[in-house]
Amino acid sequence: MNMDIDASKIPSPGVEPDTAEFWAAANDGVLKIGSCNSCGEPHFYPRAICPRCGSLDVGLKEAKGTGTIYTYSVFRRTSEPYALAWVSLDEGVGMMTNIINCDLDEIRIGQEVEVVFRPSESGQAVPMFQPRGGR
Amino acid sequence: MTINGKAYIAGAYEHPTRLATDKSVSQLHAEVAAGALEDAGLSFKDVDGYFTAKAPGMGPVSMVEYLGLKPRHLDSTEIGGSSYIAHVSHAAQAIAEGKCNVALITLAGRPKAEGMAVVKGDFKGPENDFEIPYRPVVPNLYALSAMRHMYEFGTTSEQLAWIRVAASHHASHNPNAVMRDKVTVEDVVNSPLIADPLHRLDSCVISDGGGALVVVSPEIARSLKRPLVKVRGAGEALKHMDGGRPDMTSSGAVRSGADAFAEAGVTPQDIKCAMIYDSFTITVLISLEDLGFCKKGEGGKFVSDGNLISGVGKLPFNTDGGGLCNNHPANRGGITKVIEAVRQLRGEAHPAVQVPNCDLALAHGTGGWVSTRHGSATLIMERE
Numbered sequence: 001m002n003m004d005i006d007a008s009k010i011p012s013p014g015v016e017p018d019t020a021e022f023w024a025a026a027n028d029g030v031l032k033i034g035s036c037n038s039c040g041e042p043h044f045y046p047r048a049i050c051p052r053c054g055s056l057d058v059g060l061k062e063a064k065g066t067g068t069i070y071t072y073s074v075f076r077r078t079s080e081p082y083a084l085a086w087v088s089l090d091e092g093v094g095m096m097t098n099i100i101n102c103d104l105d106e107i108r109i110g111q112e113v114e115v116v117f118r119p120s121e122s123g124q125a126v127p128m129f130q131p132r133g134g135r
Numbered sequence: 136m137t138i139n140g141k142a143y144i145a146g147a148y149e150h151p152t153r154l155a156t157d158k159s160v161s162q163l164h165a166e167v168a169a170g171a172l173e174d175a176g177l178s179f180k181d182v183d184g185y186f187t188a189k190a191p192g193m194g195p196v197s198m199v200e201y202l203g204l205k206p207r208h209l210d211s212t213e214i215g216g217s218s219y220i221a222h223v224s225h226a227a228q229a230i231a232e233g234k235c236n237v238a239l240i241t242l243a244g245r246p247k248a249e250g251m252a253v254v255k256g257d258f259k260g261p262e263n264d265f266e267i268p269y270r271p272v273v274p275n276l277y278a279l280s281a282m283r284h285m286y287e288f289g290t291t292s293e294q295l296a297w298i299r300v301a302a303s304h305h306a307s308h309n310p311n312a313v314m315r316d317k318v319t320v321e322d323v324v325n326s327p328l329i330a331d332p333l334h335r336l337d338s339c340v341i342s343d344g345g346g347a348l349v350v351v352s353p354e355i356a357r358s359l360k361r362p363l364v365k366v367r368g369a370g371e372a373l374k375h376m377d378g379g380r381p382d383m384t385s386s387g388a389v390r391s392g393a394d395a396f397a398e399a400g401v402t403p404q405d406i407k408c409a410m411i412y413d414s415f416t417i418t419v420l421i422s423l424e425d426l427g428f429c430k431k432g433e434g435g436k437f438v439s440d441g442n443l444i445s446g447v448g449k450l451p452f453n454t455d456g457g458g459l460c461n462n463h464p465a466n467r468g469g470i471t472k473v474i475e476a477v478r479q480l481r482g483e484a485h486p487a488v489q490v491p492n493c494d495l496a497l498a499h500g501t502g503g504w505v506s507t508r509h510g511s512a513t514l515i516m517e518r519e
Contacts, residue, residue, distance in 0.1 A: 009270075011267045011270065013264035016261070019264060033379075041378075042378075043378035044265075044379030045261070045264075047261060050378075051378035052378055070283065070381070071506075073275040073278035073282055073330045074328075075274070075278075075329070076329060077327075084270065084276075084279065085279075086279060086383070092380070095265065095379065098268075098269045098270075109282065126268040126269075
Protein backbone atom coordinates (compact mmCIF):
# COMPACT_ATOMS: atom_id res chain seq x y z
CA MET A 1 0.00 0.00 0.00
CA ASN A 2 2.82 2.41 -0.80
CA MET A 3 1.33 5.63 -2.03
CA ASP A 4 1.88 9.29 -2.50
CA ILE A 5 -1.10 11.62 -2.55
CA ASP A 6 -2.36 12.55 -5.98
CA ALA A 7 -1.56 16.26 -6.19
CA SER A 8 -4.84 16.95 -7.94
CA LYS A 9 -6.62 15.82 -4.80
CA ILE A 10 -4.95 18.20 -2.34
CA PRO A 11 -7.44 20.99 -1.63
CA SER A 12 -5.81 24.40 -1.83
CA PRO A 13 -5.62 26.66 1.18
CA GLY A 14 -6.88 30.21 1.06
CA VAL A 15 -4.17 32.84 1.36
CA GLU A 16 -5.01 35.81 3.58
CA PRO A 17 -3.11 39.04 4.22
CA ASP A 18 -1.93 37.74 7.59
CA THR A 19 -0.81 34.37 6.20
CA ALA A 20 0.63 35.30 2.78
CA GLU A 21 4.23 35.22 4.02
CA PHE A 22 3.76 31.67 5.33
CA TRP A 23 2.42 30.41 2.02
CA ALA A 24 5.05 32.27 -0.03
CA ALA A 25 7.73 30.57 2.06
CA ALA A 26 6.05 27.20 1.46
CA ASN A 27 6.33 27.81 -2.27
CA ASP A 28 10.08 28.27 -1.68
CA GLY A 29 10.26 24.99 0.23
CA VAL A 30 10.56 26.61 3.64
CA LEU A 31 8.35 25.83 6.65
CA LYS A 32 7.73 28.79 8.91
CA ILE A 33 5.92 29.07 12.23
CA GLY A 34 4.43 32.01 14.06
CA SER A 35 6.71 33.75 16.51
CA CYS A 36 5.93 36.47 19.04
CA ASN A 37 8.26 39.43 19.30
CA SER A 38 6.95 40.22 22.79
CA CYS A 39 6.96 36.92 24.68
CA GLY A 40 9.20 34.99 22.31
CA GLU A 41 6.87 31.99 22.19
CA PRO A 42 6.19 30.16 18.91
CA HIS A 43 2.66 29.42 17.71
CA PHE A 44 0.87 27.57 14.95
CA TYR A 45 -1.09 28.29 12.86
CA PRO A 46 0.40 31.69 11.95
CA ARG A 47 -1.85 34.68 12.67
CA ALA A 48 -1.81 38.41 13.39
CA ILE A 49 -1.89 37.98 17.17
CA CYS A 50 0.11 35.93 19.63
CA PRO A 51 -2.32 33.41 21.17
CA ARG A 52 0.02 33.07 24.15
CA CYS A 53 0.25 36.70 25.31
CA GLY A 54 -2.10 38.75 23.12
CA SER A 55 0.60 40.87 21.52
CA LEU A 56 0.02 42.06 17.96
CA ASP A 57 3.79 42.28 17.44
CA VAL A 58 4.22 38.93 15.76
CA GLY A 59 6.22 37.54 12.86
CA LEU A 60 7.34 34.27 11.36
CA LYS A 61 10.49 32.27 11.93
CA GLU A 62 11.91 29.40 9.95
CA ALA A 63 11.34 25.96 11.42
CA LYS A 64 13.81 23.12 11.05
CA GLY A 65 11.11 21.06 9.39
CA THR A 66 11.58 18.07 11.65
CA GLY A 67 9.37 16.61 14.33
CA THR A 68 7.58 13.54 15.64
CA ILE A 69 4.13 12.10 15.03
CA TYR A 70 1.86 12.98 18.00
CA THR A 71 -1.10 11.11 16.56
CA TYR A 72 -2.49 9.98 13.22
CA SER A 73 -5.37 8.18 11.55
CA VAL A 74 -5.56 6.40 8.22
CA PHE A 75 -8.87 7.23 6.56
CA ARG A 76 -10.03 4.12 4.74
CA ARG A 77 -13.45 5.01 3.36
CA THR A 78 -11.98 6.23 0.09
CA SER A 79 -10.38 4.72 -3.00
CA GLU A 80 -7.00 6.05 -1.89
CA PRO A 81 -6.56 5.81 1.89
CA TYR A 82 -4.49 8.59 3.41
CA ALA A 83 -2.99 9.43 6.79
CA LEU A 84 -4.16 12.51 8.64
CA ALA A 85 -1.74 13.37 11.44
CA TRP A 86 -0.64 15.89 14.00
CA VAL A 87 3.12 16.40 13.99
CA SER A 88 4.88 17.98 16.96
CA LEU A 89 7.66 20.13 15.55
CA ASP A 90 11.02 20.33 17.27
CA GLU A 91 10.31 24.01 18.03
CA GLY A 92 7.59 23.02 20.53
CA VAL A 93 4.44 23.61 18.50
CA GLY A 94 2.75 21.30 16.04
CA MET A 95 0.55 21.21 12.99
CA MET A 96 -2.03 19.14 11.18
CA THR A 97 -0.61 17.35 8.16
CA ASN A 98 -0.54 14.21 6.06
CA ILE A 99 2.14 11.54 6.40
CA ILE A 100 3.24 10.54 2.89
CA ASN A 101 5.90 8.55 1.05
CA CYS A 102 5.55 5.56 3.34
CA ASP A 103 3.57 2.39 4.00
CA LEU A 104 0.47 3.67 5.78
CA ASP A 105 0.39 0.56 7.95
CA GLU A 106 3.88 1.30 9.24
CA ILE A 107 3.08 4.74 10.65
CA ARG A 108 3.59 4.97 14.41
CA ILE A 109 3.11 7.61 17.11
CA GLY A 110 6.53 8.91 18.09
CA GLN A 111 7.99 8.31 14.63
CA GLU A 112 10.48 10.96 13.47
CA VAL A 113 9.38 12.81 10.36
CA GLU A 114 10.58 15.64 8.12
CA VAL A 115 8.75 18.18 6.01
CA VAL A 116 8.24 17.76 2.28
CA PHE A 117 6.23 20.11 0.10
CA ARG A 118 3.49 19.09 -2.32
CA PRO A 119 1.57 21.28 -4.73
CA SER A 120 -2.15 21.59 -4.06
CA GLU A 121 -4.80 21.96 -6.77
CA SER A 122 -4.04 25.66 -7.35
CA GLY A 123 -0.29 25.03 -7.40
CA GLN A 124 0.18 26.49 -3.92
CA ALA A 125 2.69 24.28 -2.08
CA VAL A 126 1.57 22.77 1.22
CA PRO A 127 3.80 21.19 3.87
CA MET A 128 3.44 17.46 4.46
CA PHE A 129 5.69 15.04 6.29
CA GLN A 130 7.51 11.80 5.51
CA PRO A 131 9.53 9.43 7.67
CA ARG A 132 12.89 11.03 8.43
CA GLY A 133 15.61 10.20 5.96
CA GLY A 134 13.10 9.43 3.21
CA ARG A 135 12.17 6.03 1.92
CA MET B 136 -25.60 34.38 40.55
CA THR B 137 -26.46 30.71 40.40
CA ILE B 138 -29.08 29.03 38.24
CA ASN B 139 -29.51 26.24 40.77
CA GLY B 140 -33.25 25.98 41.33
CA LYS B 141 -34.06 29.04 39.20
CA ALA B 142 -35.61 27.18 36.25
CA TYR B 143 -37.34 23.94 35.35
CA ILE B 144 -37.57 21.86 32.20
CA ALA B 145 -41.32 21.60 31.68
CA GLY B 146 -41.48 20.30 28.13
CA ALA B 147 -39.39 17.87 26.09
CA TYR B 148 -40.10 16.33 22.71
CA GLU B 149 -38.07 14.24 20.27
CA HIS B 150 -39.33 14.00 16.70
CA PRO B 151 -40.06 10.35 15.82
CA THR B 152 -38.89 10.67 12.20
CA ARG B 153 -35.46 9.46 11.19
CA LEU B 154 -35.83 10.14 7.46
CA ALA B 155 -37.66 13.34 6.56
CA THR B 156 -37.76 13.43 2.78
CA ASP B 157 -41.30 14.82 2.99
CA LYS B 158 -40.66 17.67 5.41
CA SER B 159 -38.71 20.93 5.32
CA VAL B 160 -36.22 21.71 8.07
CA SER B 161 -38.36 24.67 9.18
CA GLN B 162 -41.35 22.35 9.34
CA LEU B 163 -39.39 20.03 11.61
CA HIS B 164 -38.58 22.99 13.89
CA ALA B 165 -42.31 23.77 14.05
CA GLU B 166 -43.30 20.18 14.79
CA VAL B 167 -40.78 19.72 17.60
CA ALA B 168 -41.71 23.11 19.07
CA ALA B 169 -45.39 22.16 19.07
CA GLY B 170 -44.55 18.80 20.60
CA ALA B 171 -42.53 20.23 23.48
CA LEU B 172 -45.09 22.94 24.24
CA GLU B 173 -47.90 20.38 24.25
CA ASP B 174 -45.82 18.18 26.54
CA ALA B 175 -45.48 21.10 28.95
CA GLY B 176 -49.12 22.09 28.70
CA LEU B 177 -48.22 25.44 27.17
CA SER B 178 -48.81 27.07 23.79
CA PHE B 179 -46.85 29.16 21.30
CA LYS B 180 -48.36 32.36 22.70
CA ASP B 181 -46.79 31.62 26.08
CA VAL B 182 -43.25 31.64 24.64
CA ASP B 183 -41.25 34.77 25.45
CA GLY B 184 -37.72 33.39 24.95
CA TYR B 185 -36.36 31.55 21.92
CA PHE B 186 -33.12 29.61 21.55
CA THR B 187 -31.60 27.83 18.58
CA ALA B 188 -28.18 27.45 16.96
CA LYS B 189 -27.83 26.56 13.27
CA ALA B 190 -31.28 26.94 11.70
CA PRO B 191 -32.61 27.78 8.23
CA GLY B 192 -32.14 31.32 6.95
CA MET B 193 -30.87 33.80 9.47
CA GLY B 194 -31.24 31.31 12.31
CA PRO B 195 -33.45 32.67 15.10
CA VAL B 196 -34.61 35.62 12.98
CA SER B 197 -36.07 33.31 10.36
CA MET B 198 -37.37 30.75 12.83
CA VAL B 199 -39.11 33.27 15.07
CA GLU B 200 -41.00 34.58 12.04
CA TYR B 201 -41.83 31.09 10.75
CA LEU B 202 -43.13 30.03 14.16
CA GLY B 203 -44.99 33.29 14.74
CA LEU B 204 -43.17 34.02 18.00
CA LYS B 205 -42.65 37.44 19.55
CA PRO B 206 -39.95 36.72 22.12
CA ARG B 207 -38.34 39.33 24.34
CA HIS B 208 -35.20 37.26 24.81
CA LEU B 209 -33.06 35.51 22.16
CA ASP B 210 -29.95 33.36 22.13
CA SER B 211 -28.30 31.67 19.16
CA THR B 212 -25.11 30.43 20.81
CA GLU B 213 -23.51 28.11 18.24
CA ILE B 214 -21.18 25.50 19.68
CA GLY B 215 -22.18 22.57 17.49
CA GLY B 216 -23.97 19.67 19.11
CA SER B 217 -23.34 21.07 22.58
CA SER B 218 -25.31 24.23 21.74
CA TYR B 219 -28.66 22.97 22.96
CA ILE B 220 -27.32 21.86 26.32
CA ALA B 221 -25.78 25.31 26.77
CA HIS B 222 -29.11 26.81 25.70
CA VAL B 223 -30.80 25.23 28.73
CA SER B 224 -28.24 26.91 30.95
CA HIS B 225 -28.64 30.23 29.14
CA ALA B 226 -32.40 29.95 29.36
CA ALA B 227 -32.14 29.35 33.10
CA GLN B 228 -29.89 32.42 33.41
CA ALA B 229 -32.36 34.53 31.44
CA ILE B 230 -35.28 33.31 33.55
CA ALA B 231 -33.35 33.97 36.76
CA GLU B 232 -32.72 37.54 35.58
CA GLY B 233 -36.37 38.09 34.61
CA LYS B 234 -35.61 38.30 30.88
CA CYS B 235 -38.15 35.63 30.01
CA ASN B 236 -40.43 33.07 31.66
CA VAL B 237 -41.04 30.45 28.97
CA ALA B 238 -37.99 29.60 26.88
CA LEU B 239 -38.34 27.44 23.77
CA ILE B 240 -35.26 25.62 22.42
CA THR B 241 -35.44 23.88 19.02
CA LEU B 242 -33.13 21.76 16.87
CA ALA B 243 -33.97 20.17 13.53
CA GLY B 244 -32.21 18.91 10.42
CA ARG B 245 -32.31 16.30 7.71
CA PRO B 246 -28.75 15.24 6.82
CA LYS B 247 -30.02 11.76 5.86
CA ALA B 248 -32.49 13.07 3.29
CA GLU B 249 -29.88 15.50 1.98
CA GLY B 250 -27.25 12.76 1.60
CA MET B 251 -24.62 14.16 3.95
CA ALA B 252 -22.87 10.84 4.47
CA VAL B 253 -19.50 12.14 5.59
CA VAL B 254 -19.61 15.49 7.28
CA LYS B 255 -16.79 17.79 6.34
CA GLY B 256 -15.78 20.58 8.63
CA ASP B 257 -16.68 23.03 5.92
CA PHE B 258 -16.32 26.18 7.95
CA LYS B 259 -14.27 29.15 6.86
CA GLY B 260 -12.33 29.87 9.99
CA PRO B 261 -8.76 31.16 10.18
CA GLU B 262 -7.56 27.65 11.05
CA ASN B 263 -9.22 26.21 7.98
CA ASP B 264 -6.47 27.08 5.51
CA PHE B 265 -3.96 25.17 7.63
CA GLU B 266 -6.09 22.04 7.74
CA ILE B 267 -8.21 21.51 4.63
CA PRO B 268 -5.26 20.50 2.41
CA TYR B 269 -4.93 17.39 4.61
CA ARG B 270 -8.56 16.33 4.20
CA PRO B 271 -9.80 16.18 7.76
CA VAL B 272 -13.33 14.81 7.94
CA VAL B 273 -15.33 14.14 11.07
CA PRO B 274 -14.32 10.48 11.58
CA ASN B 275 -10.57 10.98 11.20
CA LEU B 276 -10.61 14.05 13.44
CA TYR B 277 -12.18 11.98 16.23
CA ALA B 278 -9.83 9.12 15.39
CA LEU B 279 -6.82 11.34 16.15
CA SER B 280 -7.96 11.41 19.77
CA ALA B 281 -8.73 7.70 19.87
CA MET B 282 -5.29 6.79 18.50
CA ARG B 283 -3.52 9.02 21.00
CA HIS B 284 -5.67 7.75 23.90
CA MET B 285 -4.72 4.19 23.01
CA TYR B 286 -1.05 5.20 22.89
CA GLU B 287 -1.04 7.06 26.20
CA PHE B 288 -3.31 4.84 28.27
CA GLY B 289 -3.47 1.45 26.56
CA THR B 290 -7.15 1.85 25.71
CA THR B 291 -8.31 -0.88 23.32
CA SER B 292 -10.83 -1.15 20.49
CA GLU B 293 -12.62 -3.79 22.54
CA GLN B 294 -13.08 -1.32 25.40
CA LEU B 295 -14.43 1.35 23.06
CA ALA B 296 -16.76 -1.29 21.62
CA TRP B 297 -18.45 -1.73 25.02
CA ILE B 298 -19.85 1.78 24.63
CA ARG B 299 -21.61 0.75 21.43
CA VAL B 300 -22.73 -2.49 23.00
CA ALA B 301 -24.41 -0.62 25.86
CA ALA B 302 -26.09 1.83 23.48
CA SER B 303 -27.39 -1.05 21.37
CA HIS B 304 -28.91 -2.78 24.40
CA HIS B 305 -30.85 0.41 25.17
CA ALA B 306 -31.83 1.00 21.53
CA SER B 307 -33.34 -2.48 21.35
CA HIS B 308 -36.19 -1.09 23.49
CA ASN B 309 -36.67 2.07 21.43
CA PRO B 310 -39.09 1.59 18.52
CA ASN B 311 -37.87 4.82 16.88
CA ALA B 312 -34.18 3.91 16.95
CA VAL B 313 -32.35 3.70 13.61
CA MET B 314 -30.40 0.61 14.70
CA ARG B 315 -32.28 -1.64 17.14
CA ASP B 316 -30.22 -4.82 17.01
CA LYS B 317 -28.08 -5.66 20.01
CA VAL B 318 -24.43 -5.94 19.03
CA THR B 319 -21.44 -7.61 20.66
CA VAL B 320 -17.89 -6.40 21.18
CA GLU B 321 -16.90 -8.71 18.32
CA ASP B 322 -19.50 -7.13 16.02
CA VAL B 323 -18.01 -3.70 16.66
CA VAL B 324 -14.34 -4.55 16.25
CA ASN B 325 -15.10 -6.66 13.17
CA SER B 326 -17.05 -3.88 11.46
CA PRO B 327 -15.08 -2.05 8.75
CA LEU B 328 -12.44 0.44 9.77
CA ILE B 329 -13.50 3.96 8.78
CA ALA B 330 -10.59 5.93 10.20
CA ASP B 331 -8.07 3.95 12.25
CA PRO B 332 -8.77 2.99 14.99
CA LEU B 333 -12.49 3.80 14.68
CA HIS B 334 -14.84 1.30 13.05
CA ARG B 335 -18.19 1.81 11.43
CA LEU B 336 -19.90 0.73 14.66
CA ASP B 337 -17.82 3.19 16.68
CA SER B 338 -19.69 5.90 14.75
CA CYS B 339 -23.09 7.45 15.32
CA VAL B 340 -25.98 7.08 12.91
CA ILE B 341 -26.96 9.70 10.37
CA SER B 342 -30.58 10.62 10.83
CA ASP B 343 -33.14 13.33 10.29
CA GLY B 344 -35.42 14.82 12.87
CA GLY B 345 -34.99 17.11 15.82
CA GLY B 346 -36.06 17.94 19.30
CA ALA B 347 -37.27 20.75 21.48
CA LEU B 348 -37.27 21.76 25.13
CA VAL B 349 -39.31 24.22 27.14
CA VAL B 350 -37.59 25.80 30.13
CA VAL B 351 -39.77 27.79 32.52
CA SER B 352 -39.68 29.78 35.75
CA PRO B 353 -40.38 27.97 39.04
CA GLU B 354 -43.78 29.65 39.33
CA ILE B 355 -44.89 28.45 35.91
CA ALA B 356 -43.42 24.98 36.47
CA ARG B 357 -45.51 24.56 39.61
CA SER B 358 -48.65 25.66 37.78
CA LEU B 359 -48.25 22.89 35.20
CA LYS B 360 -49.20 19.25 35.56
CA ARG B 361 -45.82 17.78 34.66
CA PRO B 362 -43.24 16.29 37.05
CA LEU B 363 -40.79 18.96 38.23
CA VAL B 364 -37.37 18.66 36.58
CA LYS B 365 -35.15 21.31 38.11
CA VAL B 366 -31.98 22.76 36.62
CA ARG B 367 -29.32 22.26 39.28
CA GLY B 368 -26.09 23.27 37.62
CA ALA B 369 -24.38 23.91 34.31
CA GLY B 370 -21.00 24.60 32.82
CA GLU B 371 -19.57 25.31 29.43
CA ALA B 372 -16.15 25.57 27.84
CA LEU B 373 -14.36 25.86 24.54
CA LYS B 374 -11.34 23.67 23.95
CA HIS B 375 -8.86 24.44 21.20
CA MET B 376 -5.32 23.83 20.02
CA ASP B 377 -3.72 26.44 22.26
CA GLY B 378 -1.50 27.87 19.55
CA GLY B 379 -0.32 24.48 18.36
CA ARG B 380 0.09 22.66 21.69
CA PRO B 381 -2.78 20.19 21.70
CA ASP B 382 -3.83 17.73 24.34
CA MET B 383 -6.00 15.45 22.26
CA THR B 384 -6.90 13.03 25.05
CA SER B 385 -8.89 15.51 27.10
CA SER B 386 -11.89 17.67 26.36
CA GLY B 387 -13.73 20.78 27.45
CA ALA B 388 -15.61 18.56 29.89
CA VAL B 389 -12.76 19.08 32.35
CA ARG B 390 -13.97 22.63 32.87
CA SER B 391 -17.66 22.41 31.96
CA GLY B 392 -18.13 19.36 34.16
CA ALA B 393 -16.33 20.83 37.16
CA ASP B 394 -18.38 24.02 36.92
CA ALA B 395 -21.64 22.10 36.61
CA PHE B 396 -20.92 19.87 39.60
CA ALA B 397 -19.82 22.85 41.69
CA GLU B 398 -22.98 24.78 40.89
CA ALA B 399 -25.19 21.79 41.57
CA GLY B 400 -23.34 20.94 44.76
CA VAL B 401 -23.14 17.26 43.86
CA THR B 402 -20.45 14.82 42.74
CA PRO B 403 -20.25 12.31 39.89
CA GLN B 404 -21.03 9.55 42.39
CA ASP B 405 -24.45 11.15 43.00
CA ILE B 406 -25.49 10.94 39.33
CA LYS B 407 -28.02 8.15 38.63
CA CYS B 408 -27.69 8.21 34.84
CA ALA B 409 -25.69 10.16 32.28
CA MET B 410 -26.57 11.17 28.75
CA ILE B 411 -23.26 11.76 27.01
CA TYR B 412 -22.95 13.06 23.47
CA ASP B 413 -21.79 10.08 21.45
CA SER B 414 -20.72 11.16 18.00
CA PHE B 415 -18.22 8.32 18.33
CA THR B 416 -17.39 5.87 21.09
CA ILE B 417 -14.20 7.77 21.91
CA THR B 418 -16.24 10.92 22.59
CA VAL B 419 -18.05 9.12 25.40
CA LEU B 420 -14.91 7.61 26.87
CA ILE B 421 -13.04 10.92 27.05
CA SER B 422 -16.13 12.72 28.40
CA LEU B 423 -16.63 10.16 31.18
CA GLU B 424 -13.04 10.63 32.30
CA ASP B 425 -13.13 14.41 32.11
CA LEU B 426 -16.47 14.65 33.93
CA GLY B 427 -14.93 12.69 36.79
CA PHE B 428 -16.81 9.42 36.55
CA CYS B 429 -13.41 7.72 36.51
CA LYS B 430 -9.76 8.78 36.51
CA LYS B 431 -8.03 9.99 33.37
CA GLY B 432 -6.89 7.03 31.34
CA GLU B 433 -9.22 4.57 33.09
CA GLY B 434 -12.21 5.13 30.83
CA GLY B 435 -11.59 1.90 28.96
CA LYS B 436 -11.82 -0.14 32.13
CA PHE B 437 -14.83 1.89 33.33
CA VAL B 438 -16.98 1.25 30.26
CA SER B 439 -16.14 -2.46 30.00
CA ASP B 440 -18.28 -5.40 31.00
CA GLY B 441 -21.57 -3.60 30.58
CA ASN B 442 -20.98 -0.87 33.16
CA LEU B 443 -22.99 1.58 31.03
CA ILE B 444 -25.98 -0.77 30.53
CA SER B 445 -29.11 0.13 32.50
CA GLY B 446 -29.92 -2.55 35.05
CA VAL B 447 -26.47 -4.08 34.68
CA GLY B 448 -23.80 -1.48 35.32
CA LYS B 449 -23.13 1.37 37.72
CA LEU B 450 -23.71 4.24 35.30
CA PRO B 451 -26.57 3.77 32.81
CA PHE B 452 -25.87 6.03 29.83
CA ASN B 453 -27.84 7.08 26.76
CA THR B 454 -30.79 4.92 27.65
CA ASP B 455 -32.58 5.85 24.41
CA GLY B 456 -29.76 4.28 22.37
CA GLY B 457 -28.04 7.62 21.91
CA GLY B 458 -26.54 8.96 18.73
CA LEU B 459 -24.76 5.66 18.21
CA CYS B 460 -28.02 3.76 17.67
CA ASN B 461 -31.12 5.90 18.07
CA ASN B 462 -30.90 9.35 16.54
CA HIS B 463 -28.38 12.06 15.64
CA PRO B 464 -30.62 14.74 14.15
CA ALA B 465 -28.94 17.46 12.10
CA ASN B 466 -25.58 15.77 12.73
CA ARG B 467 -25.70 17.37 16.16
CA GLY B 468 -27.62 15.47 18.74
CA GLY B 469 -27.07 17.45 21.92
CA ILE B 470 -30.73 18.14 22.56
CA THR B 471 -31.61 14.45 22.61
CA LYS B 472 -29.31 14.08 25.62
CA VAL B 473 -31.45 16.47 27.67
CA ILE B 474 -34.68 14.93 26.38
CA GLU B 475 -33.72 11.42 27.52
CA ALA B 476 -32.50 12.76 30.87
CA VAL B 477 -35.91 14.40 31.34
CA ARG B 478 -37.64 11.11 30.49
CA GLN B 479 -35.54 9.33 33.11
CA LEU B 480 -36.16 11.96 35.78
CA ARG B 481 -39.90 11.85 35.13
CA GLY B 482 -39.91 8.06 35.21
CA GLU B 483 -41.09 8.07 31.58
CA ALA B 484 -38.20 6.17 30.01
CA HIS B 485 -38.91 2.71 28.57
CA PRO B 486 -39.51 0.37 31.53
CA ALA B 487 -36.67 -1.88 30.39
CA VAL B 488 -34.15 0.96 30.71
CA GLN B 489 -35.77 3.15 33.40
CA VAL B 490 -33.30 3.75 36.21
CA PRO B 491 -34.97 3.14 39.61
CA ASN B 492 -35.32 6.23 41.81
CA CYS B 493 -33.71 8.38 39.17
CA ASP B 494 -33.57 11.75 40.89
CA LEU B 495 -30.34 13.21 39.51
CA ALA B 496 -29.19 13.06 35.89
CA LEU B 497 -26.47 14.61 33.77
CA ALA B 498 -26.43 15.63 30.13
CA HIS B 499 -23.19 16.48 28.38
CA GLY B 500 -22.37 17.61 24.87
CA THR B 501 -19.23 17.87 22.77
CA GLY B 502 -19.79 20.04 19.71
CA GLY B 503 -17.21 20.12 16.95
CA TRP B 504 -14.17 17.85 16.98
CA VAL B 505 -12.90 16.26 20.15
CA SER B 506 -9.30 16.29 18.93
CA THR B 507 -8.87 19.83 17.64
CA ARG B 508 -11.55 22.21 18.84
CA HIS B 509 -15.00 21.93 20.30
CA GLY B 510 -17.65 23.43 22.48
CA SER B 511 -18.47 21.60 25.68
CA ALA B 512 -21.62 21.91 27.77
CA THR B 513 -22.69 20.03 30.90
CA LEU B 514 -26.07 20.16 32.60
CA ILE B 515 -27.21 18.59 35.87
CA MET B 516 -30.92 18.14 36.48
CA GLU B 517 -32.91 16.94 39.49
CA ARG B 518 -36.35 15.44 39.93
CA GLU B 519 -37.95 17.52 42.64
